[in-house]
Amino acid sequence: METPPPPDAPTPVEGIPVERRCPRCGSALATDQEWCLNCGAATGTEVVEARGWRVPLYLGGGLAALAVIGVILAILALASRNDVVAGNPTPTPSASAQAPPGATPSPLPTLTPLPSATATVSPDPNATATVSPDPNATASPEPTETSTPEPTVTAEPSTSSSFPGWTGSDGDYTIIIESASTQEGAEKVAQEAQDKGESPGILKSDDYSSLNGGYWVVFTGTYSTKSDAEAALDGVRSNFHDAYVRQIKT
Numbered sequence: 001m002e003t004p005p006p007p008d009a010p011t012p013v014e015g016i017p018v019e020r021r022c023p024r025c026g027s028a029l030a031t032d033q034e035w036c037l038n039c040g041a042a043t044g045t046e047v048v049e050a051r052g053w054r055v056p057l058y059l060g061g062g063l064a065a066l067a068v069i070g071v072i073l074a075i076l077a078l079a080s081r082n083d084v085v086a087g088n089p090t091p092t093p094s095a096s097a098q099a100p101p102g103a104t105p106s107p108l109p110t111l112t113p114l115p116s117a118t119a120t121v122s123p124d125p126n127a128t129a130t131v132s133p134d135p136n137a138t139a140s141p142e143p144t145e146t147s148t149p150e151p152t153v154t155a156e157p158s159t160s161s162s163f164p165g166w167t168g169s170d171g172d173y174t175i176i177i178e179s180a181s182t183q184e185g186a187e188k189v190a191q192e193a194q195d196k197g198e199s200p201g202i203l204k205s206d207d208y209s210s211l212n213g214g215y216w217v218v219f220t221g222t223y224s225t226k227s228d229a230e231a232a233l234d235g236v237r238s239n240f241h242d243a244y245v246r247q248i249k250t
Helices: 054-087 183-195 226-237
Strands: 118-120 130-132 173-180 200-204 216-223 244-247
Touching: 173 183, 173 226, 183 200, 183 216, 216 226, 226 244
Parallel strands: none
Antiparallel strands: 173 216, 173 244, 200 216
């Protein structure tokens, strides 16, 4: 590619070299010099700006912004899910929840033997074989299968002997302090709540459809509306940080 001469360049005269000077600082230049060694300006070469560099830059910035927004939304979703799981623990069903209180297995039915029959076969190959009962035959009774009753599963009591059970109406609200897997653990927490000025009670979650089965639940207070229970929740959480409001329904 040949660099065109500047527009104000003097017309060369045959046999006489043309003196070249820098258009910026006026320094003398050689005949084939394209850049000024004094100020660095281009004397005859045109520097063209690169095209198309802004589109990849804008695209990369947009993708980075979308990635940041996605990470923030994922963090918010995980935090909301952890709050729901913490307020509603998933229980492990206990053996006492598998059978209703006082359930007794029914005995198996007694099998009655059928009378035996004697088949009479005719020697004629074209005759049809007939089966007729033998009036003199006596059916030998087979031994009767007697089922052994399984032991009765007795459900654990629904309330503790040391603390009262649920005394509110069906559908009332309460504040749950602890869901313990054993009665001893629930009584220990209830005693701690009582020492801190609460009026706790203990109920068995298997007896109520609104609760997860398999737990001894320590609660305090009965409220007819959810808003009343939530108003008292802050006072209970000052001593028990994991307390939450729950409706009690049979």
